[in-house]
Amino acid sequence: MQFFKNTGGRKIVMAVTGILMVLFIFAHLTGNISVFAEPGSINAYAAKLHSLSLFVWAYRFIIFSALSLHVFFGIQITLENYAAKPEAYEVRRNLRSTFASRTMIWTGLAIAAYLIFHLLHFTFHAVFPVKHIDSSGRPDVFRMLVLSFQSFFISSVYIAAIAAVALHLAHGIQSSFQTLGINNERTFPVITKSGMLAAIIIFLGYIAIPVFVLAGVLRFL
Amino acid sequence: MNLTLFIWRQKRPDEKGRLERHEAKDISPEMSFLEMLDAVNEELVKNGNETIVFDHDCREGICGSCSQVINGVPHGHREKTTVCQLHMRHFKDGDIIYIEPLRAKAFPVIKDLIVDRGALDRIIQSGGYISVHTGGVPDANAILIPKEDADTAMDAAECIGCGACVAACPNGSAMLFTASKITHLAMLPQGRIESARRVCMMTESMMNEGFGSCGNHYECQAACPKGIKVQFIAKLNREFLKAVFKTYTPF
Numbered sequence A: 001m002q003f004f005k006n007t008g009g010r011k012i013v014m015a016v017t018g019i020l021m022v023l024f025i026f027a028h029l030t031g032n033i034s035v036f037a038e039p040g041s042i043n044a045y046a047a048k049l050h051s052l053s054l055f056v057w058a059y060r061f062i063i064f065s066a067l068s069l070h071v072f073f074g075i076q077i078t079l080e081n082y083a084a085k086p087e088a089y090e091v092r093r094n095l096r097s098t099f100a101s102r103t104m105i106w107t108g109l110a111i112a113a114y115l116i117f118h119l120l121h122f123t124f125h126a127v128f129p130v131k132h133i134d135s136s137g138r139p140d141v142f143r144m145l146v147l148s149f150q151s152f153f154i155s156s157v158y159i160a161a162i163a164a165v166a167l168h169l170a171h172g173i174q175s176s177f178q179t180l181g182i183n184n185e186r187t188f189p190v191i192t193k194s195g196m197l198a199a200i201i202i203f204l205g206y207i208a209i210p211v212f213v214l215a216g217v218l219r220f221l
Numbered sequence B: 001m002n003l004t005l006f007i008w009r010q011k012r013p014d015e016k017g018r019l020e021r022h023e024a025k026d027i028s029p030e031m032s033f034l035e036m037l038d039a040v041n042e043e044l045v046k047n048g049n050e051t052i053v054f055d056h057d058c059r060e061g062i063c064g065s066c067s068q069v070i071n072g073v074p075h076g077h078r079e080k081t082t083v084c085q086l087h088m089r090h091f092k093d094g095d096i097i098y099i100e101p102l103r104a105k106a107f108p109v110i111k112d113l114i115v116d117r118g119a120l121d122r123i124i125q126s127g128g129y130i131s132v133h134t135g136g137v138p139d140a141n142a143i144l145i146p147k148e149d150a151d152t153a154m155d156a157a158e159c160i161g162c163g164a165c166v167a168a169c170p171n172g173s174a175m176l177f178t179a180s181k182i183t184h185l186a187m188l189p190q191g192r193i194e195s196a197r198r199v200c201m202m203t204e205s206m207m208n209e210g211f212g213s214c215g216n217h218y219e220c221q222a223a224c225p226k227g228i229k230v231q232f233i234a235k236l237n238r239e240f241l242k243a244v245f246k247t248y249t250p251f
């Protein structure tokens, strides 16, 4: 029998890749925090990351592979699920499912669209480019962030995307534990609440930068 | 009391069905939902019309035949209640009630409210059995089983195979049904022999019958007339993980 064709096999891949990306999101968040330290520190952090090029490329490779598998199986499973329920009820009442659980494919696709934008924006500087060098000769990440997020439009895009991530994870984290069988009646409420809490922390942590820039707290002195 | 019913009518599997309006008059609150439909059918017979076709058998909540989706919930809005055990006192005079068949690709409509649930039987056939000794009758308590394990197995064995979980699932998945059968057998020593093979065969069979994958929405547990818990699905997933390396190749 073929693992990648089984319903359980593919869900395990979704869950493992999902959790990997959650770990990545938390790592990314701790990196972002340096923006709140003195202005040069995020530049130093970015420069340090880029000096570890082997590490960075290995990291990118793992995340990109996880994401590709996750997106591929996410779309495939969703299409199969639609096919398994061809006729809708005239009247339908949901009892236990949540807005987040029913919109996984849409928040997922929104994240995919956002990731493309995010990479074009801050990694490749292909859209809304703001490229500066700071006084130590490093790429000035701090200036790039502040100048970008001073645009209400760009900030809105980022905040909306982070909301999509938070919704995806409000269901996804809890779901991945169930998929991996790490769940029983005792741990179930704890896992569900912790998943929600993690989603909220991610949401607040990530919107902090655009919100603080818009509010004028993060700015050039 | 008097009720307005919108009932799914469909003559044949390949015909397009539609909701049809019926009035249920002078319904006693003591009646069960099925008895209310019986009364509507008697009126239809009196007037020379074709009766509404629905599944039922035991009428005491143990056979799982009587599944209907009532106002958007399989078996209606009462928790842990089959349609035959749903009483009209839980409705009000003048209520509008929508009655539809269980919907899933794997459950084709045969007529009106009856669907073919043979797919569930075929999932059982693919792995829902155990090996037994031939020869003399063994002593009743020759195999010791911890009380908790026996209880869990019995809880899982409560599943009456009605298909409400499939009907409630946004993905048309039969995961709660399959998980309850797998847990029931895997919890007991007699069921361990085939456990790896069973979980693989039954999940494969579920997919091949056209059921979707579990999205962990947990609508199934909320709709289950026997209160089967989604923790059994986690158990199925653990059984699957244990079996993966024994049974599966990647591609």
Ligand code: HEM
Binding pocket: A011, A014, A015, A017, A018, A019, A021, A022, A025, A067, A070, A071, A074, A075, A077, A078, A104, A105, A107, A108, A109, A111, A112, A168, A169, A171, A172, A173, A175, A176, A177, A179, A180, B213, B214, B215, B216
């Ligand atoms: C980029 C585009 C993405 C798409 C199209 C996508 C799509 C999906 C879909 C459709 C599901 C539900 C699968 C099911 O119900 O069977 C899902 C589950 C999940 N996703 Fe995503 N997703 C994306 C990105 C992400 C990201 C960035 C993360 C993590 C940060 C993530 C974490 C998860 C988790 C943890 C699950 C739960 C897995 C499970 O049910 O066991 N997803 N995703």
Ligand code: FES
Binding pocket: B055, B056, B057, B058, B059, B060, B061, B062, B063, B064, B065, B066, B082, B083, B084, B085
């Ligand atoms: S008719 Fe048997 S459970 Fe309702």
